[in-house]
Amino acid sequence: MTTVLIVDDQSLQRLGFSMLLEQHPDLTVVGEATHGAEAIRKTAELRPDVVLMDIRMPGMDGIEATRRIVRSGGRSHVLVLTTFDLDEHAYAALRAGASGFLLKDALPDELVAGIRAVAAGDAVIAPGLTRKLLDTFGDRFPGRTPDQEEMLSSLTQREGEVLKAIASGWSNLEIAERLSLAESTVKTHVSRILAKIGARDRVQAVIFAYDTGLVRPA
Known part of the structure; x- marks a missing residue:
């Protein structure tokens, strides 16, 4: 069983992700957070396998939350959602320690596969694209x-x-x-x-x- 914490300031977005993930027997949503500070607190409390992290949120954004979650040394891996593949926010998230990112318009199967991959310790972004981000x-x-x-x-x-x-x-x-x-x-x-x-x-x-x-x- 892979446990997931959903972090997004949009309630409909959280509901959509939750409904999608709960359709899969090997995935379970253990909690939700609406901003970065809450994400840090709930990650420490719930210890999810994967934190599905939005970047743009009021207060503490997803990049800083990712940085603090990774630095805590816990077991949770962060999978960031972004708008563009060559986005400075995506670059900053990887620098902060995210295990990868997916586009917000990713297909449902891509999102599920990405969560499973991150939970298994893999990165959800091609090394070639990582290099392109770093070069950019x-x-x-x-x-x-x-x-x-x-x-x-x-x-x-x-x-x-x-x-x-x-x-x-x-x-x-x-x-x-x-x-x-x-x-x-x-x-x-x-x-x-x-x-x-x-x-x-x-x-x-x-x-x-x-x-x-x-x-x-x-």
Whole structure:
């Protein structure tokens, strides 16, 4: 059973999401929130698998709420809803730690699949689109911190190559073909990379690669 917290300031929007999700036996809505501060409080209280987060809300917006939920170190993953795929708000949400985003006009099946994927620990956004977002909006990267430097140094040469490939938007199959590796070996490398750099998913790995200067904006 995957538990979901719905965060949106529009009551009809929350009702629609709730009715849709409750049609699926493996999904259950455990609560609703109307703004960011309430989302943080209810996430801590209910510990949902997935927080379905609107961005534009009165008071604390979805980006700041996402940042605080992720920093709390809890089990909940955030799936953000946005209007445009190349939207500065979508970029900011990913930087805040969201596991991905969906467009507000996504089909019902896409929304359900996205929630399931995020609950399983996957990212709901193609690495290639992540890179495009970073190239478009990421014109000021903070540079490496001492902690990030230590994380980078913990990677083997091959893991560094795989991380660069992830940041370039390559799939596991493409990485395997271009680096002459078995796809199962690539999956093992990816898992180890995520663990070493403290990233929840491939999206956060791409952001880490940009932040540390391993990859530069186009």
